Amino acid sequence: MRKILMPAAILSLFVAGPAIGQPSLTGSNPSAGSTTPRTDRLRLLFSEPIDARASTVQLVMTDMPGMPHHGAMRMAAIDVKPGKDGRSLDIGAKAPFPAGTYRLDWTIASKADRSRASGQLTFSLETVPK
Numbered sequence: 001m002r003k004i005l006m007p008a009a010i011l012s013l014f015v016a017g018p019a020i021g022q023p024s025l026t027g028s029n030p031s032a033g034s035t036t037p038r039t040d041r042l043r044l045l046f047s048e049p050i051d052a053r054a055s056t057v058q059l060v061m062t063d064m065p066g067m068p069h070h071g072a073m074r075m076a077a078i079d080v081k082p083g084k085d086g087r088s089l090d091i092g093a094k095a096p097f098p099a100g101t102y103r104l105d106w107t108i109a110s111k112a113d114r115s116r117a118s119g120q121l122t123f124s125l126e127t128v129p130k
């Protein structure tokens, strides 16, 4: 009996997959995997309206030029605001983030049905010589 039930259980997990209408990341600034000039503004854009108050964002610096053993360092001083379009999050800081590689961990909730989604965005910021 167990041998018959097991594949059925696995199949049902597979079919359940991502819920219909589950929000997803459709764009960002900087874009995923990119290297761009240092900035004090980051943006996440989602596929549908989100509940910004039920959403969380954490920015972690994972690498820094000249620091080979740089561990994951959380950037605490960030300000997260809902975008005017209702489907984005604007992340700001008082000064441009230092040059380095970053991981932005996000968790959001759909405004329509509260379904949650989470993911990561990685990008690098560099100092542009004047």
Ligand SMILES: [Cu+2]
Pocket (backbone or CB within 6 Å): 061, 063, 064, 070, 073, 100
């Ligand atoms: Cu650092």
